[in-house]
Amino acid sequence: xxxxxxxGHVDHGKSSLVAALTGTNPDRLKEEQIREMTIDxxxxxxxxxxxxxxxxxxxxxxxxxIDNMLAGMGGLAGVLxxxxxxxxxxxxxxxxxxxxxxxEIQPGIVVLTKxxxxxxxxxxxxxxxxxxxxxxxxxxxxxxxxRVSTKTGVGLDDLKQLMNEVSSQSTTNRNVGSPRLPVDxxxxxxxxxxxxxxxxxxGTFRIGDEVEILPRKIKTRIRGLQMHNMQMKEAxxxxxxxxxxxxxxxxxxxxxxxxxKPGTYHPTSRLDAGIRxxxxxxxxLKHHDKVKFHSGTxxxxxxxxxxxxxxxxxxxxxxxxxxxxxxxxxxxxxxxxIRQASPSRTIGGGVILDPHPAGRYKLNDLQKIEQLIAxxxxxxxxxxxxxxxxxxxxxxxxxxxxxxxxxxxxxxxSLVSETTVTELIQRGGVEEKNFFILTHALQELKSKVExxxxxxxxxxxxRKNFAKDELLKKTRIRRSDLEILLENMVDQGVILxxxxxxxxxxKSIVLSPAQQKKKIELWRKIDxxxxxxxxxxECSTILGKELLxxxxxxxxxxxxxxxxxxxxxxxxxxxxxxxxxxxxxxxxTIANLRDKFTTSRKYVLPFLEHLDRTKITRRLGEGxxxx
Numbered sequence: 001x002x003x004x005x006x007x008g009h010v011d012h013g014k015s016s017l018v019a020a021l022t023g024t025n026p027d028r029l030k031e032e033q034i035r036e037m038t039i040d041x042x043x044x045x046x047x048x049x050x051x052x053x054x055x056x057x058x059x060x061x062x063x064x065x066i067d068n069m070l071a072g073m074g075g076l077a078g079v080l081x082x083x084x085x086x087x088x089x090x091x092x093x094x095x096x097x098x099x100x101x102x103x104e105i106q107p108g109i110v111v112l113t114k115x116x117x118x119x120x121x122x123x124x125x126x127x128x129x130x131x132x133x134x135x136x137x138x139x140x141x142x143x144x145x146x147r148v149s150t151k152t153g154v155g156l157d158d159l160k161q162l163m164n165e166v167s168s169q170s171t172t173n174r175n176v177g178s179p180r181l182p183v184d185x186x187x188x189x190x191x192x193x194x195x196x197x198x199x200x201x202x203g204t205f206r207i208g209d210e211v212e213i214l215p216r217k218i219k220t221r222i223r224g225l226q227m228h229n230m231q232m233k234e235a236x237x238x239x240x241x242x243x244x245x246x247x248x249x250x251x252x253x254x255x256x257x258x259x260x261k262p263g264t265y266h267p268t269s270r271l272d273a274g275i276r277x278x279x280x281x282x283x284x285l286k287h288h289d290k291v292k293f294h295s296g297t298x299x300x301x302x303x304x305x306x307x308x309x310x311x312x313x314x315x316x317x318x319x320x321x322x323x324x325x326x327x328x329x330x331x332x333x334x335x336x337x338i339r340q341a342s343p344s345r346t347i348g349g350g351v352i353l354d355p356h357p358a359g360r361y362k363l364n365d366l367q368k369i370e371q372l373i374a375x376x377x378x379x380x381x382x383x384x385x386x387x388x389x390x391x392x393x394x395x396x397x398x399x400x401x402x403x404x405x406x407x408x409x410x411x412x413x414s415l416v417s418e419t420t421v422t423e424l425i426q427r428g429g430v431e432e433k434n435f436f437i438l439t440h441a442l443q444e445l446k447s448k449v450e451x452x453x454x455x456x457x458x459x460x461x462x463r464k465n466f467a468k469d470e471l472l473k474k475t476r477i478r479r480s481d482l483e484i485l486l487e488n489m490v491d492q493g494v495i496l497x498x499x500x501x502x503x504x505x506x507k508s509i510v511l512s513p514a515q516q517k518k519k520i521e522l523w524r525k526i527d528x529x530x531x532x533x534x535x536x537x538e539c540s541t542i543l544g545k546e547l548l549x550x551x552x553x554x555x556x557x558x559x560x561x562x563x564x565x566x567x568x569x570x571x572x573x574x575x576x577x578x579x580x581x582x583x584x585x586x587x588x589t590i591a592n593l594r595d596k597f598t599t600s601r602k603y604v605l606p607f608l609e610h611l612d613r614t615k616i617t618r619r620l621g622e623g624x625x626x627x
Contacts, residue, residue, distance in 0.1 A: 001045075001227060001239040002167040003199055005057040005072050007100060008082035009090035013113035013150060014038065017082060018058045020150040021160065022046040026058035041072045041184055043197075043240065045228045048164055053228055055240035056080075066344065070099065070337055071184050071255060071297040075199030075238065077167040079108045080159075081140065085147070086117040088127045089134060095346055098278045101138040102349030103335045107166035108140040111159060116149040173238030176405040178398055179203025180329070181241060181259040182296035183213075188250050192224070196253060197242045198297065203261075205235045205243065213248065214258045214329040215267030221246040256298030258329035264395055267327035268355045272307075272319070273336065274376045275350035279315040285338075285347055286311040287363065293322060295336035295352070301325035302338070305360070308369050312348075319372050320350075321357065330355050332375070332387075333402020351376070355400065358390070358478065380411050388421060391435040391484045412436065424488050435484055445485050446494065448475050453495065453504050461510040462550035465501025509554045511547075518543050519551070526567050531574070531599035536565045561606035573597075574607060578617065578624070587623030 006014040015038050018026045026042025042058035057076075059069040073079075079100055083093055100108065110131055118124055128145055135141050144162055148155035181198040188194055205211070209222045224244035225232045235241040243259060258265065277283050285291075287310055293302040306312060307319040330336075330352050337349040353375040361368050374386045380403050387400050398408055415421040422442050426433045437445075452474040456466050472482055486502060489495045495502050511519060522542045526533045533539075536559060540548050551557045558571040566574070574597060581588050593604045608624055611617040617624035 001053045001055050002077035002163075003055040003057060003075060003238065003240055004078045004080055004163060004167070005076050006059055006080050006082055007069070007096040009084070009087075009092040009096075010038075010060070012082050012084040012087065012090070012093070014080075014082045015042065015058050016150045017080070017111060017113055017148065018042065018044050018056045020153070020156055022056060026056070040068050045240070046160075047228075048160060050164070052164055054160075054163060054167075055228070057240075066095070066339065066346075067292075067294070067299055069096070070294040070299065073099070073103055073105065074182055074296045075201050076105060077173075077238065078163065079105050079140075080163075081108055081110045081143070083110060083112055083127070083131060084117075085112045085115045085124055085127055089130060094134070097134065097138060097140070098346055099337055099349070100140060102276065102278070102337055102346075104139050106139045106143075108143040109159065109162050109166060110135070110140070110143050110145040112145060112147045113150065115147045115154065116151050173236065174202065174404060175204065175237050176202045176398060176403070176408070178264040178395065179205050179237065179261060180265060180331075181205070181243065182298070183253060183257045183259060184255055184297045186250055186253045186255070192244050194245045194248050194250050194253065195242055196245065196257075196259060197240070198259070200235050200237055200239050200241045203237055205241070205259075207233055210262055211245075211259050212262045213245075213253055214260055214265060215327040216252070216257070217267075218248055218252055219262065220248045256296070256300075256328065258296070258298075260329070265329050265331065266356065266396075267329050269324045269327045270321065270357055270360075271324070271330065271352055272321050272354040272357050272372055273350050273352050274317065274372070275312070275320050275338070275348050276317040277312050277314055277348035278346055280345075281314055283314040283347065284311055285320075290341070291338040291347060292341050293324060293336060293338055295328065295330050295334055298328045298330075300328060301341075304338075305363060307363055307365075307372070317350075319353075319369060319376075321360070331402070332383075332400040354387075380407065381415070384408070384411060384415065385420070385438065388436060388438045389441045390478060390481045391424070391437050393433065393435055397436065424484060426484055426487060442485075445475075445477060445481065446489060448477065449482075449485060449489065450494065450504065453502065457504060462515075462546055462553075464509075464550070464553035465498040465503045467501050471502065509550055509556070515543075515547050518547060523567070526570075530567070530570045531597040532603055533566060533570070535563050537563075539565055560610035564603055564606040566603075566607070570597075571607075575611075575616075578611065582617070582624075582626045587620065587625055588617065589623040 008014055015027050022044035024044035026044050027038055028042055029039060031039060038058060038060045044056050045053060047053050057072040059072040083089060112127060124147060135143060146155050146159050146162055148159055179200060179202055181200050183196045183198050185197040205222055205225060207222055207225055211222060212219050222243055223246045225235045226242040227235060227239050277285055285304060287306045289304045291302055291304060293300055302322040302324050305321040307321060309318060312318045332352055332355060334352045336352060338347045340347055353372050371386050374382045383401050387397055398405060401408060416423050419439055421436050422439045424435045426435060449471060452471060472479055490497045496505055522539060552559050556568055557565050558568055559565045577596060578588050590601055590604050594601060612619060615627045618627045
């Protein structure tokens, strides 16, 4: 199926044209039929004798309903710019044309309607000349013009033939393996439940697929698919699709949401973009302006951060960061429009370059601006490289880059084989995950972790390890990146994991002269009765809490209970004895251990209970046997 949308001034015959082509009145709302004016999107279908199917999206022409008009401009095979022959170009014709140009929608066909109302053929020639002049600097500059009367039927067959010819140029049916359906309508049908409709992009959906509704991440499943009022097992990209969803209420979904495979897209509240303002005299976009942002079927308010300059003027292009009022689901390469809320008018539009920027940055950050320019104008290789300064999966990367899947995959593998990019495998859970990052960026991140760990160890010589959150704060590496990085560095032996903390290899306790003196004092005390050493509290009095904690962390002292602590040498002697007895098939009791080491029950019982907890022994009657 190939989808066309209408565009043009109110009352220029868009709905009548759709009805004449399809036999279906697209104005489905009672209010639309009473007022004889399109308010919301309408949909209809027709088939060519060849079997080629077309879907038509009828949009409102009135200025009050531009939001609805914009929701119908996604995933098109082409556009029909409708102009009434008796009136010619009108204000909303020009604004719709500006929008089509900013969205770079093509191909297009200009349809001069109501030719039955014009008796003078020379007038039609003048209207066509005026239209050609206006189209000359837009994405529709080479569009054919066809003269039509929906009352007499003149020109309708010619229009259908043109639609068949120009739509063959469309790329909306591409399959990059990550399907998404921007929702433009939600309703229920008794016996079926919740239905959403939209134009499917970038991949296929099948009955039974697990999907999620973004941005709220509602998990659901596809119960049924319909295209052109026919039940389908699979929906193809570029097709107008109705999806029957399981276990989700109509009230949980709204226009602007996106249906996608779980984990392939992620909502965003901030994005970087290239933008161009319309050519209207006096138009200006300043830093911190509040605008209405439209992309796909979604719209929300946004606050503008103009990058590299204080403002943009009429017809100027630049870079912006947009902070969105509500989270939306978009990808790199998606087009958008920004409008002024009051008075209502289009300001400009452009292309999303990064739907998930790391954060805010200085408005004159030259490195960031150069990176965005590479995303905007660079080759596929340059675009991939620009996205890989942090860890990203292949699926996430594909969602950021507007390219054919096979071409993208081949280029990524080429970068890996050249070692420009490093592929890391993260193990854990039920499946392995592969991540990619620029090799030099990986080395910089590793160096940052090693440097901060070394610094922490020098500042806190009595600390054996340092928690992930401490490293997160010191390195300022994104948490998800740090987790992947630490796992990789542990696997390579660059750092060590100790419980919930990390340390560099070779880390040992470093004591000051005063601390060394306290340690000697404790050691002398222990030497007096090695197997009945001072209690934990007594050790704390001699060493101080910080030094005592360090010596237990580093294993110089072994704490077997709240009260009892052994020096490592004595602990190892007792442990070796127990293991030898167990190996010989003997049971170890409190009595024989007490007698062997000339100690007391006070020390032997906590020691054996510690061995039970660490699964070296288990209690059997009055003794201990192998676990």
